[in-house]
Amino acid sequence: MKVLLLNGSPHKNGCTYTALNEVAKSLNLEAIETEIFYVGTDPITPCKDCRACSQIGKCVINDKVNEFLEKAETSDGFVFGSPVHYASASGIIVPFLDRVFYADALSGKQRFRLKPGATVISARRAGTTATLDQINICLYRKCLLLLLGIGIWFMDGCPKM
Numbered sequence: 001m002k003v004l005l006l007n008g009s010p011h012k013n014g015c016t017y018t019a020l021n022e023v024a025k026s027l028n029l030e031a032i033e034t035e036i037f038y039v040g041t042d043p044i045t046p047c048k049d050c051r052a053c054s055q056i057g058k059c060v061i062n063d064k065v066n067e068f069l070e071k072a073e074t075s076d077g078f079v080f081g082s083p084v085h086y087a088s089a090s091g092i093i094v095p096f097l098d099r100v101f102y103a104d105a106l107s108g109k110q111r112f113r114l115k116p117g118a119t120v121i122s123a124r125r126a127g128t129t130a131t132l133d134q135i136n137i138c139l140y141r142k143c144l145l146l147l148l149g150i151g152i153w154f155m156d157g158c159p160k161m
């Protein structure tokens with residue numbers, strides 16, 4: 001069993017990483033394999049809504065999004081991590097997750113379906129609740145689109161909609 005943890009901070013080994021690493025250590029104690037996926041500092045192009053993913057099964061822009069989608073296929077659970085940047089998620093994680101979930105939804109590959117997921121937010125002062133909602137909204141959207149869900153969000157969000 002493997003859990004993929006996404007570090008959506010520009011800092012490879014910063015506070016978001018440190019929090020994700022604590023989660024990973026706890027999972028490892030339960031003999032669950034973990035991998036922390038660093039989103040990096042290169043710009044992530046926003047989703048163009050070209051819908052090529054429905055034909056090719058992945059995003060037409062071949063960058064870290066496709067690397068993540070490939071790893072997601074063989075992962076059994078997910079933790080999404082982001083720092084708070086001015087009361088919202090980091091500028092890089094938003095287009096990253098838009099493209100991950102849109103490509104997954106339109107390709108019909110169901111890499112996340114019924115797999116458990118959680119979110120970790122790191123901040124100095126305020127904006128954590130807004131950021132948590134922002135990251136989780138990506139997952140609600142997926143629920144609405146496919147009428148399927150992913151773990152916690154499916155159980156929490158979809159039945160109410």
Ligand SMILES: Cc1cc2nc3c(=O)[nH]c(=O)nc-3n(C[C@H](O)[C@H](O)[C@H](O)COP(=O)(O)O)c2cc1C
Nearest residue numbers: 009014015016083084085086087122123124125126
């Ligand atoms: C551009 C920018 C904006 C930030 N805005 C906020 C904010 O609105 N609220 C807050 O509490 N912290 C804010 N911070 C601080 C980071 O959220 C905090 O230091 C976080 O732990 C950094 O995590 P990291 O080391 O993984 O990047 C901001 C940091 C940056 C770089």
